[in-house]
């Protein structure tokens with residue numbers, strides 16, 4: 001299995017000025033493997049911007065360590081995208097191979113992005129941008145304050161991001177427009193980075209799983225479960241399942257509002273990703289209507305980022321599985337949703353694969369607090385909710 005070698009939470013082995021100006025990512029082993037999609041559809045390799053970030057394939061392991069809590073000791077596995085890069089894992093890495101490929105091909109000097117104070121997308125952006133010599137400006141919006149959010153904000157600053165406090169959604173949009181248009185050479189990544197180009201990374205992830213099943217390294221799952229926000233990951237996995245011709249159901253545990261995360265939006269993303277691939281290589285089959293997915297709505301609680309009791313326990317259980325504590329926004333709720341599904345008769349005999357989308361590698365954050373602008377110092381002063 002691929003071994004985790006990235007720095008852990010609070011790691012200060014590299015001096016702060018080195019972290020800020022060069023990023024620790026420059027000191028870790030680069031990725032070398034290419035997407036399988038490029039092997040199967042060589043035209044895509046010629047057409048798509050791409051840089052290597054992911055260490056593939058990621059392992060598949062049983063979840064038996066938390067079997068008693070899940071109520072099932074067998075038939076539940078985990079795809080370890082949490083370990084996909086020693087720089088930072090999770091579900092942004094496969095997508096950023098294409099997004100950063102495009103930014104670099106355009107000659108971008110700086111990435112501008114938007115996310116919540118606990119955004120893994122902002123973290124991934126800062127770390128991979130710095131590794132490629134790009135600056136980052138991130139506009140951060142409010143979400144319930146957790147320890148994970150605190151460490152994230154300190155980590156963004158320590159990794160060299162310029163932070164702008166966005167506040168509520170309306171002022172965040174205004175500040176994001178300002179942040180993007182301040183100078184030339186800025187490349188904008190939308191919250192969630194769920195556009196068709198990025199999604200190609202997760203269509204490829206399903207081809208990877210298909211190969212693992214073919215080689216007998218994993219069993220074909222009946223159900224794939226993952227936390228779902230902007231829905232790009234789930235839409236791409238569903239399209240990938242259709243490509244493999246499997247009957248596997250992709251279930252997104254909804255962690256954000258129904259206004260942005262709903263069946264209509266997911267279907268649109270499936271279609272847009274399929275059309276995009278077919279435009280780049282017409283031999284990619286038209287499968288948009290064959291993609292099967294559903295959303296699980298009962299784990300979200302009060303809303304995006306709000307802790308639920310089940311999500312708090314879920315975050316602890318993730319630590320039992322991976323060695324790194326989960327958080328309440330995505331991983332805790334995904335585990336809570338998975339447990340609830342396993343308890344229903346409909347899923348009693350089904351084989352599950354939990355797609356782990358949260359990085360187990362945690363970048364350093366100690367000392368970052370002092371680099372955070374005044375407008376965001378409240379993150380270190382107010383009490384946390386989880």
Ligand SMILES: Cc1ncc(COP(=O)(O)O)c(C=O)c1O
Nearest residue numbers: 120228229230231232233330357
């Ligand atoms: C850890 C984690 N899991 C899942 C998701 C949801 O992915 P998507 O926005 O593609 O639905 C995110 C999104 O940022 C995330 O950070």
